[in-house]
Amino acid sequence: MSKKKTKTIFISIAILVALAAIAGGVIFFMTRPPVDKSTASYNGQLRVDGARIVNQHNEEVQLVGISTHGIQWYSKLYDATSIKELKDEFGISIFRVAMYVNPDDNGYVANPSLKDKLYELVDATIELDMYAIIDWHILNDNNPQTYKKEALEFFDEVSAKYAESPNVIYEICNEPNGKDITWKDHIKPYAEEVIPKIREHAPNSLIIVGTPDWSKDLVPVGKEPLSFDNVAYALHFYSGSHNVTLRKRMDAFREKNLALFVSECGATDSTGDGKLYEEAFTRWKDYLNEKKISWVYWSFSNKDEASAIVNKKYKPGKADEETGIDSYLTESGQMLKRALKPTTEE
Numbered sequence: 001m002s003k004k005k006t007k008t009i010f011i012s013i014a015i016l017v018a019l020a021a022i023a024g025g026v027i028f029f030m031t032r033p034p035v036d037k038s039t040a041s042y043n044g045q046l047r048v049d050g051a052r053i054v055n056q057h058n059e060e061v062q063l064v065g066i067s068t069h070g071i072q073w074y075s076k077l078y079d080a081t082s083i084k085e086l087k088d089e090f091g092i093s094i095f096r097v098a099m100y101v102n103p104d105d106n107g108y109v110a111n112p113s114l115k116d117k118l119y120e121l122v123d124a125t126i127e128l129d130m131y132a133i134i135d136w137h138i139l140n141d142n143n144p145q146t147y148k149k150e151a152l153e154f155f156d157e158v159s160a161k162y163a164e165s166p167n168v169i170y171e172i173c174n175e176p177n178g179k180d181i182t183w184k185d186h187i188k189p190y191a192e193e194v195i196p197k198i199r200e201h202a203p204n205s206l207i208i209v210g211t212p213d214w215s216k217d218l219v220p221v222g223k224e225p226l227s228f229d230n231v232a233y234a235l236h237f238y239s240g241s242h243n244v245t246l247r248k249r250m251d252a253f254r255e256k257n258l259a260l261f262v263s264e265c266g267a268t269d270s271t272g273d274g275k276l277y278e279e280a281f282t283r284w285k286d287y288l289n290e291k292k293i294s295w296v297y298w299s300f301s302n303k304d305e306a307s308a309i310v311n312k313k314y315k316p317g318k319a320d321e322e323t324g325i326d327s328y329l330t331e332s333g334q335m336l337k338r339a340l341k342p343t344t345e346e
Contacts, residue, residue, distance in 0.1 A: 038063075038093040039129045045166035046131075046206045048230045051254040053206070053261070053294065056166075063131055063294040064340065065094030066309070067264055069301035070137070071117050072099075072106045077302065078117070080124035082316035086300065087128055089325045090340050095125045096133035096263060096296045098174070101150070102141040108154070109147055115154070119161070126167045133208070133263060133296065134158060137174040143181050144173035144190040144210070151190075152197050159201040170198055171263055173210040175236060183212050183220040195228050208261045210234045214270070215263075216246065218253040225258055232261040239280035240269035247287055254291070262288060262295035266307045267335055272298065273305040278335050285339050297336055309333030 035042060037059075044056030055061045066086055068078055083095055099118050103110035118134065125132040136151055138144055144151070155170065162168040172194045176187050191209045198205055207230065211221050215234040225233075233253075237246055250260055267281035268274050288295050301308045314328035329337065 038091075040093075040126070040131050040167045041129050045204050046169070046230075047204070048206065048232055048259045050257040051259050052292070053232065053259055060292050061294070062289065062292040063094040063296075065092040065096060065131075065133075065296045066090065066300045066336075067096035067133075067135070067296050067298050068098045068121070069299040069303055069308070070098055070100045070105065070107075071121070072111055072114055074301045074303070075117055077300065077310070077314070077316065078121055079316050080120075080127065082300075083121065083124050083130075084128055085316065085319055085325055087130060089319075090337060092130070092340070094131040094133065094169075094294070094296060095121070096135050096171070097121045097125075098135045098137045098299075100137045100139065101147050102139065104140060107137070107141075109150055115158075118158075122162070122168065126165060131167050131169055133169045133171050135171040135174055135263070138210070139175055139177075142176065142178040143186055144176055145186050148190055148193065151194055155194055156197050156200070159198040159205065163201040166204075168202075169206045169208060170202075171208040171210070171234065172198075174234070174264070175214040176210050176212055177214045181212060183217075184224060187212060188224065188226065191226055191231075195226070195231070199228075204230065206230050206232065208232050208234050208263050216242070218249055218260075222253050222256050222258060225256070232259040234263050235260045236262065236264045237284060238266045238268055238270045238272070239284050240267070240274060240277040242270070243280065244283075247284075250291075250293075260293055262293055264298050265295055266298045267332060268306045271305075272307040276306060276331055276335055281335070281339065306330075307332055309336055 043061055047054050052060045071078060086092055097118050099114050100107035101109055108114050122132045195207055209231055211217055211233050215236040221233055235250060267276045267278060298307055302310050302312050302314055308330055309332050310328050311330050319325045320327060
């Protein structure tokens, strides 16, 4: 064979190899599954940027999820299996673990073993590539100062445990309330002690701080915000009780370059019971989605009240293979699934 023919053959082979490589790359590119931008692995450590919450790529993020009710009352509903069912069925990206504090509610102060259940659920949520809110759920105890000592000890331990996890968000006082409980005298000083305790271990963590009047009164917060980075302020609403007036206050607050996080909301009145106000909730949902404000729905429980999303027959892992969780959903659960469908299809 002549040298000229040999050279021609080698060139032809080289061209074919190159074309095959290009074709293979194109096929790989075309068949590569799309990136799920709702996951914690994609978004990484969240950061407050003015009124926005952004991810590790500096992209604005909106998380949507569901909250437990009190883990001391409904612990049998909550495990890795049920959290996965919520993720699969509702498309949620965040799960909130509500740990009541008040001893009168058999909360953490009287029942510190609740921490073990909280750890179980947070660990399961992280494993599912979701974000987890650790909710220090003050309610009937009104004033976050009441159990500040316990809060400092708890957040010192929990932030050390999850120091390296970008999945974990700390909500340090759920709903401060009562006419005598103010931002200036009670909530802000409490936050100014608790936040540094968390930041000793988790310096980049996102922290949610409750606001007065069951996390609805933003005016005093806007006048005297905290000086810490990566802080968002809690805003809670129930569509049967709160309307466009509260949304206007949220707009005014965000114009001050302060971030909001709707860490609890519902479609009932503010008691968590009564009837469902689906049209009003849809207006809220559309507003939050437009503004890219994260929101968490109350509640994943089978309590005999209108806000609960599952019925008494629900047990983790027992969902029907064909219909999924649907046969166990209450009206609230069915409404929530309808509300989340457009979000999960985007």
